[in-house]
Amino acid sequence: MSAPTGSSRPSRPLTKRFGSWTTGVPAGSTADSRLLDTPPSSDFTHTDPWRVMRIQSEFVQGFDSLAEIGPAISVFGSARTKPDSPHYQTGVDVGRLLVEAGVAVITGGGPGSMEAANRGASEAGGLSIGLGIELPFEQGMNQWVALGVGFRYFFARKTMFVKYAQGFVVLPGGLGTLDELFEAMVLVQTSKVTQFPIVLVDTAFWSPLLDWIRDTMVAEGLVSPGDMDIVQLADTPEEAVSLVMAGEAGTKVGAVPRA
Numbered sequence: 001m002s003a004p005t006g007s008s009r010p011s012r013p014l015t016k017r018f019g020s021w022t023t024g025v026p027a028g029s030t031a032d033s034r035l036l037d038t039p040p041s042s043d044f045t046h047t048d049p050w051r052v053m054r055i056q057s058e059f060v061q062g063f064d065s066l067a068e069i070g071p072a073i074s075v076f077g078s079a080r081t082k083p084d085s086p087h088y089q090t091g092v093d094v095g096r097l098l099v100e101a102g103v104a105v106i107t108g109g110g111p112g113s114m115e116a117a118n119r120g121a122s123e124a125g126g127l128s129i130g131l132g133i134e135l136p137f138e139q140g141m142n143q144w145v146a147l148g149v150g151f152r153y154f155f156a157r158k159t160m161f162v163k164y165a166q167g168f169v170v171l172p173g174g175l176g177t178l179d180e181l182f183e184a185m186v187l188v189q190t191s192k193v194t195q196f197p198i199v200l201v202d203t204a205f206w207s208p209l210l211d212w213i214r215d216t217m218v219a220e221g222l223v224s225p226g227d228m229d230i231v232q233l234a235d236t237p238e239e240a241v242s243l244v245m246a247g248e249a250g251t252k253v254g255a256v257p258r259a
């Protein structure tokens with residue numbers, strides 16, 4: 001029997017995901033991946049314009065949910081950090097100190113360092129926010145999130161991390177953390193955001209990356225020497241929070257204030 005095609009495709013059960021109803025999808029597939037993948041046939045292409053409505057709804061939901069959170073700092077870091085890791089305790093302390101400094105804490109809402117920062121914020125009685133992401137393997141929001149917003153699309157979610165935060169604290173992490181860090185660095189480098197401190201926690205972890213940027217990218221003229229000032233290094237939660245709250249790093253001379 002041949003595989004069903006086009007509109008004859010069997011319907012799938014409805015599944016509740018992140019507060020909105022969606023049709024179930026094959027394992028390993030997400031809305032993000034289906035949008036970005038090359039379509040197997042032209043039938044599929046015709047559904048892309050309608051996805052704009054879904055994408056739009058993510059921005060509307062995000063803007064609506066976060067409009068009144070007040071000052072906030074986004075905290076990034078590994079989803080794989082274990083609770084007994086020193087990085088986890090650093091995340092807890094960063095979350096707590098940010099709340100004590102008077103700001104809300106925004107994370108990706110997942111496990112590891114995200115959970116740690118949400119936990120610190122929550123235990124300190126502050127606003128603990130998680131911006132969850134639909135992943136092929138189901139992953140709920142961590143238990144320390146008080147205000148959770150779910151996203152299907154990484155790009156919509158990333159907009160929220162920047163738009164609703166006045167700075168970033170970045171704990172040790174992997175590719176996801178690097179993606180978020182470099183997005184923020186490029187936004188400052190290109191003056192898309194101003195007065196946006198980005199603080200990397202743990203000099204030993206981040207120095208090899210910064211050395212490579214300086215010794216290779218700057219040396220080859222691919223990055224300006226001044227761009228190294230976009231990020232600052234810290235070794236303790238106190239230092240990280242002090243730097244991010246000072247809010248001066250990454251300021252681009254002549255740039256217009258953020259709208």
Ligand SMILES: C/C(=C\CNc1ncnc2c1ncn2[C@@H]1O[C@H](COP(=O)(O)O)[C@@H](O)[C@H]1O)CO
Binds near residue numbers: 139
């Ligand atoms: C890997 C595992 C779960 C992943 N769950 C995630 N939930 C929410 N946000 C995530 C998740 N994974 C990555 N992110 C985002 O990227 C950053 C961490 O990525 P890294 O590669 O671990 O550095 C983080 O800031 C999130 O925004 C199972 O444990």
